[in-house]
Amino acid sequence: MALKVEIEKTLGSFHLEAAFETEAPGEILALLGASGCGKSMTLKCIAGIQRPDKGFISLNGRTLFDSAGHIDLPPQKRRVGFLFQNYALFPHMTVEQNLLAGVLSGSRAQRRAAVEEKLRAFRLEGLEKLRPAQLSGGQQQRAALARILVGRPELLLLDEPFSALDGHLKWQLELELADTLRSFPGGAVFVTHDRDEVYRLCDTVCVLNQGRSDPKVGVRQLFAAPATVGAALISGCKNISPARRTGEGLLECSGWRVTLRTALPVSEQTRYAGIRAHYFLLEEGPNPIPCRVERVIENLFSTVVMLRTPGPELLRLELEKERWAALAGREELTLFIRPEDVMPLTE
């Protein structure tokens, strides 16, 4: 048991209700959700920068917050490292002074030694006397991470660490951050709205949808079989229709007016069906859906085809340009979908 969170907080008309737990040592948990869903607020509650209205937070057996027991450890005593979106380096201090502000225990010589070790590990040598504004975005992030890790926190909290960066720079930083996260023993909570980052960097994921958290699942599972509509949307599922169970493994999808067979478990709460735009088969297969081509949109490396179904809603098909080229000119097209790719979804 590493981190356990079960909190509620109301701010104006917004209500946050988040519950999740990490178990494995070093587990990297993603909090995934659209902007304004309460991800950052949850992170700040864990760090103690914001206070939940009620609930419980513990880290490695230490209670950080417990509204019933009137426990609310100040952020100074929580031993969590917080990487802010803008890195929050102290602008008036040099890189070295910023790192020194990260170690509070030990003699002066010990603190210096710890700082020097981190300066080396994060390739900040030669930049010690510069101020944050004189660093590149990548150097700033490395300095902020070094400042956090030099204080030996038990847990890392990362708030959208790549949101302020350009594409190519972002990729380089992501590789570096992945290494840092893997070598950090304590585990991390990673807040983001980017499903690709989650897939590449995290072990488990908890989807936050308008302030409510879904149960935590493994990252692969989120993409293979999301449980809720919110999770399906945030994991990139483009086709969703209201659906009703009409038999063993059968879903009547009213949006497309077809009945599809699914290989995934359907429950009492199943209200929707989801199909990823990449998963359609164009030749022979199960679950035929007769369609008419409505619109074709060229992407850089793929083609998006919007298809009119027998029902009121369109289907979105995405495929490589060459594959579409072979079919171009077709007005009628029957799509097929494997039963394991028809995802039953709850509210």
Place this chain on the structure above:
Amino acid sequence: MDWYPLYNSLRISALSTGAVFFLGILAAHYAARAPRLVKGALDVLFTLPMVLPPTVVGYLLLRLLGPKRIIGAWALEVFGVKLTMTWWSAIFSTVVVSFPLMYRTARGAFESFDQNLAGAARTLGHSNLWVFWRVQMPCCRQGILAGAVLAFARALGEYGATSMIAGYTPGRTATIATTVYQLWRIGEDELALRWVLVNLAISAAVLLAVNLLEQRQKKGALPWR
């Protein structure tokens, strides 16, 4: 030319700026974090002296500090000190009148302070006092200094309330502002003009300093250089 008014004006302004510096920062620090309604009320209260005619401020101060009024009578009885009509009486009026300038500029600086910096410092283990003195104050330094300079300038130019509470006694309570009026009144045009020029020079220098501070603050990145 008797330089006493210059000396008196400068010491009054310096002392009142010193007081307003701490009072204004304290008020701004509190108001910047207060709930909205409280903040609105405090804002009105703290800014009022800026929009009131100085004579109204002078009247209100006399109502409080006059030898027969609550505070004035108390000070006379307990300490045997008369609070009005001495050179330092003017400090009361200059503090009240220049306080809003310090308060408003400091509050603006505090409000634009990135709270993530405070959050980062606290998660790193630093006390709230450390955060205030070592992070927030240095980050807001330009705004706070600009506020202090403005407050100093305003104190230097204060006439209405000062003349009511400290009066005009040459060599004792005379300031530049009251001296100019007095000299003009008795027809000493030449001498009045000299004091006017002195005042102009000081005010121009002060405004220049404010401009420099604000420009550096806008550049933002390295304001302490």
